[in-house]
Amino acid sequence: MSSxxxxxxxxxxxxxxxxxxxxxNKLGLDFVLLEQYHSVTPDIGACIxxxxxxxxxxxxxGLWDAFEPQVKPMFDKISFTQEGGIIHSGSIFAVNEKRYGxxxxxxxxxxxxxxxxxxxxxxxxxxxxxxxxxxALDIKEESVSVRCEDGFEIEGSIxxxxxxxxxxxxxxxxxxxxxxxxxxxxxGKSEDFKTTYRLLFGNCPRIGDAKPGTVYECHRFxxxxxxxxxxxxxxxxxxxxLDKPTSEHKSYAQKDADEIAARYADHRxxxxxxxxxxxxxxxxSGATDLEEGILDKWWWKRIVLVGDAAxxxxxxxxxxxxxxxxxxxxxxxxxxxxQSKGGSLHDNEAIEALFSQYQSQRTKPMRKFGDLSAKTxxxxxxxxxxAMIWDRYIMPALNLELIMSRLLVVPIVSNSIVxxxxxxxxxxxxxxxxxxxxxxxxxxxxx
Numbered sequence: 001m002s003s004x005x006x007x008x009x010x011x012x013x014x015x016x017x018x019x020x021x022x023x024x025n026k027l028g029l030d031f032v033l034l035e036q037y038h039s040v041t042p043d044i045g046a047c048i049x050x051x052x053x054x055x056x057x058x059x060x061x062g063l064w065d066a067f068e069p070q071v072k073p074m075f076d077k078i079s080f081t082q083e084g085g086i087i088h089s090g091s092i093f094a095v096n097e098k099r100y101g102x103x104x105x106x107x108x109x110x111x112x113x114x115x116x117x118x119x120x121x122x123x124x125x126x127x128x129x130x131x132x133x134x135x136a137l138d139i140k141e142e143s144v145s146v147r148c149e150d151g152f153e154i155e156g157s158i159x160x161x162x163x164x165x166x167x168x169x170x171x172x173x174x175x176x177x178x179x180x181x182x183x184x185x186x187x188g189k190s191e192d193f194k195t196t197y198r199l200l201f202g203n204c205p206r207i208g209d210a211k212p213g214t215v216y217e218c219h220r221f222x223x224x225x226x227x228x229x230x231x232x233x234x235x236x237x238x239x240x241x242l243d244k245p246t247s248e249h250k251s252y253a254q255k256d257a258d259e260i261a262a263r264y265a266d267h268r269x270x271x272x273x274x275x276x277x278x279x280x281x282x283x284x285s286g287a288t289d290l291e292e293g294i295l296d297k298w299w300w301k302r303i304v305l306v307g308d309a310a311x312x313x314x315x316x317x318x319x320x321x322x323x324x325x326x327x328x329x330x331x332x333x334x335x336x337x338x339q340s341k342g343g344s345l346h347d348n349e350a351i352e353a354l355f356s357q358y359q360s361q362r363t364k365p366m367r368k369f370g371d372l373s374a375k376t377x378x379x380x381x382x383x384x385x386x387a388m389i390w391d392r393y394i395m396p397a398l399n400l401e402l403i404m405s406r407l408l409v410v411p412i413v414s415n416s417i418v419x420x421x422x423x424x425x426x427x428x429x430x431x432x433x434x435x436x437x438x439x440x441x442x443x444x445x446x447x
Contacts, residue, residue, distance in 0.1 A: 006345075008031040010033040014162065015113060021033055021124060036133040046202065047072075047108055051102075052100035054325045056424060079218070084271060087396060092405065101428030138176075161306065165308040167305065170309050192293070195247070195290060200285070203285075222241045223241065238261075252287035258285075292374060294370055316376040333417065
């Protein structure tokens with residue numbers, strides 16, 4: 001591409017945004033990242049699980065050695081009733097390691113953010129600007145511009161909206177599109193994201209009878225708990241069904257989280273632990289709504305949405321960040337192909353073709369993952385009596401978790417996208433063949 005190419009503008013400094021910065025570096029593209037918060041490494045949130053395809057991409061970006069020491073591997077999962085009876089106990093995570101060659105790995109969210117940021121070259125860190133709340137976008141003939149609340153403005157080649165489910169990029173793009181489209185053809189034609197569940201989350205030191213490498217769940221009508229146990233830490237989540245679904249976004253203060261925890265203090269965690277025990281020992285906690293939804297369109301002209309900005313799923317199955325990485329890999333492969341043909345990010349037709357191909361490639365697997373996440377949340381929290389019967393009796397009797405994983409999840413994971421122009425120094429394989437095996441002829445750098 002031409003040396004006069006304007007920078008890629010990344011909006012959002014969360015894990016997906018920082019991954020986009022690393023990918024731009026590998027592509028040899030200048031970027032500017034805008035984050036509305038005062039830091040891109042805040043010590044908030046709980047944990048993030050990385051699936052095998054995400055570990056492959058991290059390896060391709062040269063981040064394996066930085067992340068490997070932080071891994072908190074999971075091996076077993078035990079599901080209880082509130083009364084303490086075991087619904088199901090198994091080693092689905094060990095099975096997945098045999099299938100794909102990679103452990104299901106949990107990381108502190110703060111650790112992911114810090115590692116992604118610290119691993120960037122110093123010059124790239126200077127291109128990350130905080131306290132930049134996006135309030136307006138503008139499309140020009142061969143570029144796009146962003147204006148922030150503090151008056152800062154910047155022009156770029158494209159915008160990657162990685163700013164989450166309450167995306168400012170998405171809302172600004174809707175406004176731009178409304179001015180350009182006829183009334184019956186708006187951007188973001190689908191319904192707003194809906195919230196049916198809220199989440200209490202937090203972490204505490206490992207206590208009681210919690211076994212490292214184990215995921216504990218307790219299922220009951222309207223709520224469920226999910227706890228990931230590392231060597232020295234426990235991440236806990238409580239899912240609560242709302243009285244009715246809503247499109248309204250609610251912000252939660254610490255007192256709201258405390259009230260939820262008090263309401264479900266007796267919720268079982270393990271044989272010997274209840275939520276009150278973890279909450280009393282907590283290091284941090286919070287609460288948030290869990291939006292769900294997939295937009296009809298993820299891009300418009302020179303603006304593209306990735307991750308939660310385009311599609312939001314409940315976190316039981318751990319598919320949020322992993323799906324965002326898949327989005328970025330699809331876009332990056334398109335950019336690399338454009339580079340190899342001597343194309344330019346200022347070519348309107350080429351960019352629209354690239355973004356269209358990205359959405360086409362990602363929509364089908366994302367809809368399947370959205371459906372999987374929604375069903376998992378509703379079965380675990382016994383959304384109905386039918387869900388309870390299915391979860392408590394039918395699935396354990398027929399070992400359906402393993403069967404459904406093989407039939408529904410394996411085809412999507414094995415067909416996952418990686419950066420087909422970068423090598424994989426730590427590539428692994430298992431009993432399930434990857435559709436995209438590494439190209440052994442690739443060298444470390446292609447930019």
